[in-house]
Amino acid sequence: MQSETGRLTIKQRKRFSQKTNEYKSGYLFISPFFILFGVFGVFPLVFTLYISFHQWDILGTTEFIGMTNYLSLITNDPLFWKSVGNTFSIWALSTIPQLIAALLIAFFLNQAFLKYKSFFRLSIFMPNVTSVVAVALVFSVIFGSQYGLVNYVLSLIGVEAINWSGSYFGTHVAIATMVMWRWIGYNAIIYLAGLQGISKDLYEAATIDGANKLQQLWSITIPMLRPIIIFTVVQSTIGGMQLFAEPLLFGQGSQYQGLTMTLYLYQEAFNRFSFGYAAAIAWMLFFIIIIFSLINLFLTRKISSA
Amino acid sequence: MNQVGEKKLSKIILYVFMLVSALLSVFPFYWMFVVGSNTTSAINKFPPAIIPGSNFISNSMAVFDKIPFLQVLWNSIFISIVVTVSVLFFCSLAGFAFSKLNFKGRDGLFIFVIATMMIPPQLSLIPNFMIMTNLGWIDDLKAVIVPAAVNAFGVFWMRQYISSAVPYELIEAGRIDGCSNFRIFLNIVIPAVRPGLATLGIFTFMATWNDFLWPLVVLKDSSVHTLQIALRTLNDVYNTDYSLILTGTFLATLPILLVFIIFSRQFISGLTEGAIK
Structure with a gap:
């Protein structure tokens, strides 16, 4: 006991x-x-x-000025809005073709009869491990305004040389290409993982019902991939809004056509040392990322459930 | 017969498409070496040189002249290894606690950890720069290493991995043998989650190696530069001397490319796993 x-x-x-x-x-x-x-x-x-909320400089002298930084950003700073416009333009130019190409590559990589799969996967993924700096530098040379490789190839088919670093169109396309090159393979591998998770039975049933490949892609593959597509869209939105190294190294151009939001923030903080103003840009950037991610989330849901 | 022909055609299209994609992916690496092994004047003409030349060694010497290449290479290796080891240790420790230990507020805290991933790093850029200034860590590798020593993604990743790879019975068995929680972590959990650690390790290493904005802000002196910052300097110094810039770029890309090719299998399968989860 x-x-x-x-x-x-x-x-x-x-x-x-x-x-x-x-x-x-x-x-x-x-x-x-x-x-x-x-x-x-x-x-x-x-x-x-x-x-x-302050005017704040490098020496630490500070003065409370309330919402003034935000107000002048919104109402009185064309350069800020230019940077917002540039960021969105480059984002759209890079993300839309990037995700479509990635989806196509994944779809092909998933075909049973394709040989040398691991070779294709390896080479397509390779750009993703390269540093942004390296990517920006090599593409700056390829998109050289005078003797760049792209201009040479264009000259072969009779197209006049494009001033890549001197025009809106040129700079946005060059930077978007850097982003695309680095991220297509990554997204393709992610989509491939999603494709491999879709049960073969679904396709067999659809084939028996007489659906062709295109119908299968539209009514089986895309809906089943929805969560993964949403994931990649949100990721590229966040990444695209933070674009920095590419425009810094390629050059923002004389019309500030390469000035992105993060580059502007960096310049205000570390070239002009107006920390207060830069801090306001940081918060605006954060809000824009949130709002834009939510819009994208909503749109992607709508599109892929349509 | 017609159908067979159609099938063949679509196969050919598929192979051509894949081959072009692979070529476009690899070409810039080749181009780095072509430009880096020629002189800039051989590149700056129509048609440009399109095969590797013989100037790689002399270009490299010119690069070494302007940036302390071995020093910055070592800085990159050192930072990446220390950050990776520390991320693996602290993230798996936290992941273990979040998945196998019972304590008050555990689930709420875990959701908080996930939520912190939403905050863009730009938001904390300026205060962190001020913190580093006050600590006297500007131009000190600690400024890059310490804030990166543990991160939310790693905690999340290891928590998911440990939840699925380590059964409770194993933990219980360890307890009956009288192991402390830390012993259980070291002797039971770590060996069981090696693949998860490998994936997280490769990703952390690559991300740290390629990091740019934060090192640019806090590592100003050329003796503490990482490879990425040194490349930026090279770009500023040589301006339009593309051969020298791309020689440096090629030299800086080679090590990480080798690491990738050696670990590519784990890398790609790890990425795939992560996406499915």
């Missing part, structure tokens, strides 16, 4: 200490993330907001 109760309490104590142990270890094990995020994530977030 006595030993029985004794054992019970030991058992209970054990269970109890096991529980506190898990508490202690749990909080301890996740603490590195929360400490670092607190210092380099939460604090900066709040502090950016604080700075954005």
Whole structure:
């Protein structure tokens, strides 16, 4: 009897200490993330907001000016709106062809009779591991305004040389090409994973019902890939809104046609040292990303469920 | 007969399409070397040189003259390795806690971790620069390493992986043997999730190696530059001397390309897994 109760309490104590142990270890094990995020994530977030209400320069002289930074950004800064327009234009030029090409490549890679699959996969994915800087530099040479390779190829078919770094069209196309080249393979591999997850039975049933390949693509493949398509659209939206290295290295051009939102933020902060104004740009950028991601999410859902 | 012919045609179209895609993907690498092994004047004419020339060595010497190549290569390797090891350790530790340990507020905290992934890094750029200035970490590799030592994506990834790859029975067995939670983590969880660690490790390494904006802001002196920042310097210094710029670009791309080719299998299958999850 006595030993029985004794054992019970030991058992209970054990269970109890096991529980506190898990508490202690749990909080301890996740603490590195929360400490670092607190210092380099939460604090900066709040502090950016604080700075954005001030006129703030490199020497640390600060003056509270309320919403003035935001107001002048919105109402009195054509350069900011230009950077917004450029960012969206480059985003659209790069994302739409990129995702269509990726879908096509994935569709082909998924064909049973295709040989040398691993070779194709490897080479198509290779651009993605290249650094943005390297991509920007090599494409800046390929899109050289005088003797670039693209202009040479165009001259062969009788097209006049295009001033890539001097025109809106040229700069946007060149930068969009850099983005596309780096990301088509990545998206293709993601789509391929989605395609491989679709059960063969669905296609067989559709074939028996007399649906052709195109109908199958439209009414089986696309709807089944919906979550993955949404994922890639959201990802490329976030990435596209943060475009920075490509225009910095390619050159923003004399008409600021390559000035993107993040590049503008960088210049305001680290070339002109107007931290307050740059902080306001950062928050505007954040809002634009959120709103635009939500719009894209909504549109993608609509399109792929239509 | 007609149908067979049609099938053959569509096969040919498919192969041509795939071959063109593969060529377009690989071509810029080839072009880096073509431009990097010729002189700029051989490139700057119509028709340009389209096969590799003999100037690669002398171009490399000119690059080494302007940037301390070995030093920046070492900086990139050092930063990438330290960040990767630390991300693997801290993220799997947190992932283990989130998936196998019971503590108050666990699920809420995990959702919070996921939510933090939505914040664009630009938002914290300026305050973080001020923090680094106050710590005296400008021009110190710590400024790049410490904030990257653990990240939300890694925690999320390892939590998902540990949930599916480590059964509770294994953990219980460890407890009966009297292991502490940390011992269980080291001796039971880590060996069971090696593939997940490999994938996260490769991704972290690549992302750190290629990172640009933050190192550009905090690493100003050329002795602490990473390869990416050094390339930017090279671009500014040589301006339109494309051969020298692309020689540097080629030299900087080669190591990461080798790493990728060696680990390509894990890389691509890891990516695929992540997308499905």
